Amino acid sequence: MSVRHALLALLSEGPKYGFQLRQEFEEGTGDVWPLNIGQVYSTLQRLEHSGHIESDDLADEGPQKVFRLTEEGKAELDLWLSTPTDMSSPPRDELVIKVLSALRVPGVDVNDLIQLHRRHLVELMQQWTHLKDEEADTDLAFALVADAELSRLDSVIRWLDQAEGRLMRAELEPAVPSTVPRLRRRLVARR
Amino acid sequence: MSFLEIQAVSKSYGEGSTLVHALIDASLSVDRGNLVAVMGPSGSGKSSLLTIAGSLEEPTSGDVLIDGKSLASMSYNDKARLRRRMIGYIFQDFNLLAGLTALENVALPLELDDLSPRKARIAAMAALENVGIAERAGHFPDELSGGERQRVAIARAVVGERHLLLADEPSGALDSANGDAVMKMIRGACKKGIAAVIVTHDAHLASWADRVVFLKDGRIIDQTVPPPSVESLLEPGPTP
Numbered sequence: 194m195s196v197r198h199a200l201l202a203l204l205s206e207g208p209k210y211g212f213q214l215r216q217e218f219e220e221g222t223g224d225v226w227p228l229n230i231g232q233v234y235s236t237l238q239r240l241e242h243s244g245h246i247e248s249d250d251l252a253d254e255g256p257q258k259v260f261r262l263t264e265e266g267k268a269e270l271d272l273w274l275s276t277p278t279d280m281s282s283p284p285r286d287e288l289v290i291k292v293l294s295a296l297r298v299p300g301v302d303v304n305d306l307i308q309l310h311r312r313h314l315v316e317l318m319q320q321w322t323h324l325k326d327e328e329a330d331t332d333l334a335f336a337l338v339a340d341a342e343l344s345r346l347d348s349v350i351r352w353l354d355q356a357e358g359r360l361m362r363a364e365l366e367p368a369v370p371s372t373v374p375r376l377r378r379r380l381v382a383r384r
Numbered sequence: 385m386s387f388l389e390i391q392a393v394s395k396s397y398g399e400g401s402t403l404v405h406a407l408i409d410a411s412l413s414v415d416r417g418n419l420v421a422v423m424g425p426s427g428s429g430k431s432s433l434l435t436i437a438g439s440l441e442e443p444t445s446g447d448v449l450i451d452g453k454s455l456a457s458m459s460y461n462d463k464a465r466l467r468r469r470m471i472g473y474i475f476q477d478f479n480l481l482a483g484l485t486a487l488e489n490v491a492l493p494l495e496l497d498d499l500s501p502r503k504a505r506i507a508a509m510a511a512l513e514n515v516g517i518a519e520r521a522g523h524f525p526d527e528l529s530g531g532e533r534q535r536v537a538i539a540r541a542v543v544g545e546r547h548l549l550l551a552d553e554p555s556g557a558l559d560s561a562n563g564d565a566v567m568k569m570i571r572g573a574c575k576k577g578i579a580a581v582i583v584t585h586d587a588h589l590a591s592w593a594d595r596v597v598f599l600k601d602g603r604i605i606d607q608t609v610p611p612p613s614v615e616s617l618l619e620p621g622p623t624p
Contacts, residue, residue, distance in 0.1 A: 308598065308606055315423070316608045318591035326568065326592075343588060350587045354425060 208261040223335030386413035387579040393446035406432040421590035424599035430583035472541030474551035487521040511539035531562035549580040567592040
């Protein structure tokens with residue numbers, strides 16, 4: 194995720210101070226994404242350098258400096274918002290690798306490993322649901338973040354359920370050699 | 385002792401080559417005010433656990449204690465009375481009676497338990513108010529949306545002096561917003577001291593519970609530990 198673009202979005206509302214941007218970023222992400230002020234200023238510096246924002250040159254560096262969006266910055270923000278986020282990264286999730294690795298390690302029960310993760314994920318979901326129950330009615334940004342986290346965790350649990358079912362079936366029916374050429378699979382994964 | 389104690393319950397169906405073990409030595413306790421979710425895939429024994437806990441079905445071995453009383457030692461009539469007075473059920477398909485209005489559906493268990501129709505209706509109306517659907521009291525089930533029907537089913541399950549709520553996939557085919565609303569109501573009932581068990585394959589629903597128990601091939605294989613402090617969630621992670 195791009196802190197750069199989130200800062201551009203905040204500046205699209207009008208000129209702002211660095212400390213103000215930090216505060217608004219944190220509030221706007223439901224206070225689940227702490228940013229340190231150094232990170233804010235270094236990002237602003239890079240954005241200024243690339244011409245996406247400008248500041249009042251007369252003011253000193255530091256809290257009194259006001260930043261505003263340039264035309265280039267507005268165009269960059271529009272491009273970011275209208276471009277689909279890249280969700281096509283290769284499937285190199287650590288959990289997937291762990292399950293695949295466990296299949297080869299003698300003495301490891303992959304079902305135990307799956308259950309260990311399922312429990313951990315459900316526990317995380319319990320914590321998010323608890324927070325959402327308390328705060329979602331009063332904080333829209335937080336509710337959206339919590340929904341996103343819950344959906345993400347839930348999708349991992351669904352994959353574990355699927356993996357468990359698939360492994361059980363594989364024990365009963367030995368695999369047939371694949372007919373999909375390896376090269377094609379690699380291309381799909383890299384797309 | 386917990387309000388609901390499921391003690392080493394096993395349940396088998398069929399015999400010989402068709403013998404199926406739906407539950408094997410399952411034990412579970414649920415205190416008043418607590419919501420426990422039982423999670424597992426289809427065929428893991430979830431529904432059997434719930435129907436046995438609710439005395440709708442007999443275990444092959446083991447016992448269930450409700451408020452300290454053993455179901456195994458109760459007569460058929462005692463169990464029927466216990467079900468009417470103590471236990472509320474919520475099913476996936478709502479199980480409302482089509483010929484009765486929402487209010488009449490909710491009042492029915494109280495009337496069956498010999499409460500006067502007037503008192504039963506007053507209590508039913510209060511239960512419908514609690515789930516935010518009092519203005520639909522005079523409507524028949526087929527005039528209500530899925531979410532509204534499930535609210536009526538919840539009102540019927542908690543009306544009167546129920547102490548145990550048993551729910552099988554309580555959000556059924558509802559969308560996630562309605563599913564959350566259903567779970568909020570069940571949580572609300574728990575806050576008033578009801579012990580509740582839901583069985584589900586859906587982690588979203590299960591995550592509303594105080595404790596999640598995992599069932600696989602008829603056995604309880606694992607459960608969640610109480611969550612650490614909420615604040616630990618919000619510790620700064622790796623920088624973006």
